[in-house]
Amino acid sequence: MDTDPVLLEVRNLVKHFPITRGMVFSQQIGAVMAVDGISFTLRAGETLGLVGESGCGKSTTARLILGLIRATAGQILFAGRDILTLSKAEMLKVRRDIQIIFQDPYASLNPRMTVQDIIAEPLEIHQLAKGIQKEQRVRELLDVVGLNSYHGRRYPREFSGGQRQRIGIARALAVKPKLLVCDEPVSALDVSIQAQVVNLLQDLQAEFGLAYLFIAHDLSVVKHIANRVAVMYLGRIVELSSKEDVYQNPSHPYTKALLSAIPIPDPAHKRKRIVLKGDVPSPIHPPMGCRFHTRCPQLMDVCKTLDPKWHPINPGHEVACHLFVTNG
């Protein structure tokens, strides 16, 4: 896997949403620092899990990569080219390679379109198939995600959440993308359905060699699908590691707290649950120094003033925390 070419490289990506006051002579009075300088890479065929609690900037990162919102600063290199600088026509070509699956399978499908029209839409936009060929491809895609071809004539409201998510996946696959951004694709589904969809995603990855940026708000789902995990807190990545390392040797205090929150289905198993105190600070006024210092159980003086640098723990395992200064 380490030898596969790098497909996506995000460098110091920043998104600040301006807060303005006044209608006619509006002036900026602040900014929501949703994503504040994150960097990571994703290789072809690999799955990177992006984990963090609500409001930490995961979905903003997804929307930035898809070009749905403009980045404030930074670079997004896809197959070596910075997609933030592409023209509209060039961006349209790149869109074929990057697709997204949304969290809410009820809101992400147009209620007035039939399933076959929904799945055929990317084919029409990118002029990939017409007429009988298009119908054929739609049937193929329905089959790939485990639906029947007669489902194509129905409307989204006639399907359950899990089935709708399959429709969304078929739509994303229609243009044969290389990268699939999965924005919490199972968190709106029943637990029994979650496993089905995660398994489907894994099968599809094996079949089509897809790379996944898999966004989730807990570490348990990511454990099944990810090769590597990035833990995000308040617009920053705090720990980046292989999956094995992050579960066996979590280093950042925030990662430890997240891991301790995964329920273990064994009543005999006793473990220390790390409960964080306080709320997530507002991304409008993030704390000085380390962003996590207001809630960190291992707070030191240096954390309040100095932004932590990246420190390697193992090869491929890095953490942004002052506790590990001596290691580096």
Add this chain to the structure above:
Amino acid sequence: MKRNRVRVPLVLGSVLITLLFCTTAISVLYTPYNPTVMVIANRFSPPSAQHLFGTDQYGRDIFSRVMAGGRASLAIGLIAVFSGMLFGVVLGSIAGYFGGRWDEILMRIADGLYSFPAFLLALLAVTIWGPGQGTAMVAIAIANVPIFMRIVRANFLSLRQTTFIEAARAMGATDGRIIRKHLLPNTLPPLIVQITVSFAAAILAEASLSYLGVGVQPPEPSWGRMLREAQSFATHAPWTVMFPGLAIALTVLGFNLIGDGLQDSC
């Protein structure tokens, strides 16, 4: 049970409007008497087997005139409402989709039109272009533009936030495609309801304008025109005002019933 209650006004309205469309269509080919031919010897004959609705002050058959009068009402209603809707939908789409400066400019114009009484607008149009069917049509169309603009814009603003629009953008859909394939189809239910309401209002407006003498011009029959001509005889020949009045009332009622029925079931 709830379903039945919803269906009754819809069915009743549809029957009324279908009846209207049928009689109007037939009137093009056949009316019992020529609606414009005067038979002075036969003036003010009350409703009878020969003249179902009686005759007016010139001895013209009121039944034939009511049939033919539907043509003017429907033509003005159809053309005025649909052209008003066309402009309203296009301008409302621009305002609601692109927002910003365009939204500000277009909606302020719409507010201006909206706050200006539609009837004054029509009279203004008459002073510019002179009385006639065309003037009435244009005036009613203009009055409808801001109504449709507001509906489309408001729906677009709320739909713009939905995930399936974001999904379309992520696919690379153009603005035109997003408006045509995603936004407009989801705005259709309130638009259809508004069409029926506007239709009812347009028929009333046509009748009012013709009543004032600035709409349909004689000898062409029109319901409003018939009311105007018959008003001085209303006491001793009530059928001369009763039947055109009834035609207007039932048509407006029919469209409103359809609108109500659709609103409840959408």
